[in-house]
Amino acid sequence: xxxxxxxxxxxxxxxxxxxxxxxxxxxxxxxxxxxxxxxxxxxxxxxxxxxxxxxxxxxxxxxxxxxxxxxxxxxxxxxxxxxxxxxxxxxxxxxxxxxxxxxxxxxxxxxxxxxxxxxxxxxxxxxxxxxxxxxxxxxxxxxxxxxxxxxxxxxxxxxxxxxxxxxxxxxxxxxxxxxxxxxxxxxxxxxxxxxxxxxxxxxxxxxxxxxxxxxxxxxxxxxxxxxxxxxxxxxxxxxxxxxxxxxxxxxxxxxxxx
Numbered sequence: 341x342x343x344x345x346x347x348x349x350x351x352x353x354x355x356x357x358x359x360x361x362x363x364x365x366x367x368x369x370x371x372x373x374x375x376x377x378x379x380x381x382x383x384x385x386x387x388x389x390x391x392x393x394x395x396x397x398x399x400x401x402x403x404x405x406x407x408x409x410x411x412x413x414x415x416x417x418x419x420x421x422x423x424x425x426x427x428x429x430x431x432x433x434x435x436x437x438x439x440x441x442x443x444x445x446x447x448x449x450x451x452x453x454x455x456x457x458x459x460x461x462x463x464x465x466x467x468x469x470x471x472x473x474x475x476x477x478x479x480x481x482x483x484x485x486x487x488x489x490x491x492x493x494x495x496x497x498x499x500x501x502x503x504x505x506x507x508x509x510x511x512x513x514x515x516x517x518x519x520x521x522x523x524x525x526x527x528x529x530x531x532x533x534x535x536x537x538x539x540x541x542x543x544x545x546x547x548x549x550x551x552x553x554x555x556x557x558x559x560x561x562x563x564x565x566x567x568x569x570x571x572x573x574x575x576x577x578x579x580x581x582x583x584x585x586x587x588x589x590x591x592x593x594x595x596x597x598x
Contacts, residue, residue, distance in 0.1 A: 400530060
């Protein structure tokens with residue numbers, strides 16, 4: 341099984357891995373500056389976007405296996421990898437396995453306490469149900485600042501300022517994902533993320549100081565499990581640095597993987 345993906349630009353390959361409920365369009369605000377200097381490859385994870393779901397349970401291990409197979413199919417030998425949220429956890433897992441070069445993980449999951457996991461399960465689960473229920477009127481909701489502010493307040497510090505096209509694409513991706521429920525269950529019921537004392541390439545962990553999905557306190561736990569990682573804080577930033585601080589995010593990715 342191959343994964344649907346886009347390729348932009350020229351240069352050393354740079355793979356972008358989206359998070360839960362998203363697809364490759366989650367990177368739209370940083371795609372152009374990255375593709376100006378690198379060949380950017382952004383797959384849709386199994387069961388998201390235009391990629392078919394896995395035959396088995398979509399655990400972190402199984403999704404990482406699928407990405408390894410994608411790398412092999414497209415002759416990507418230890419590419420630089422960037423991930424967001426669940427995709428950031430997958431990026432770290434690939435680095436831990438020795439399958440990634442330089443790695444940038446933006447707010448990776450899997451480093452939560454029981455209470456933080458309970459918060460994630462309830463709030464993100466509620467958001468998924470809400471987006472599905474509002475899917476028929478989502479163009480109208482995301483088309484105005486008040487609607488974006490109400491709908492995406494947990495994910496962005498300035499949701500009203502996001503382009504309407506970004507908000508609509510993200511919510512439609514959530515509503516249409518074929519493996520969202522299975523992946524969500526596997527994520528919240530699965531183990532914590534394993535660490536690594538060393539990795540083949542440089543590892544950077546980035547976190548928004550106002551992240552309301554995966555609290556900033558989780559950043560130090562992530563770095564403790566990847567002790568060679570560098571930690572970068574994004575000011576005035578929620579869960580998606582590529583949304584709230586796109587210029588800083590693109591600059592960080594290029595400097596840490598260049």
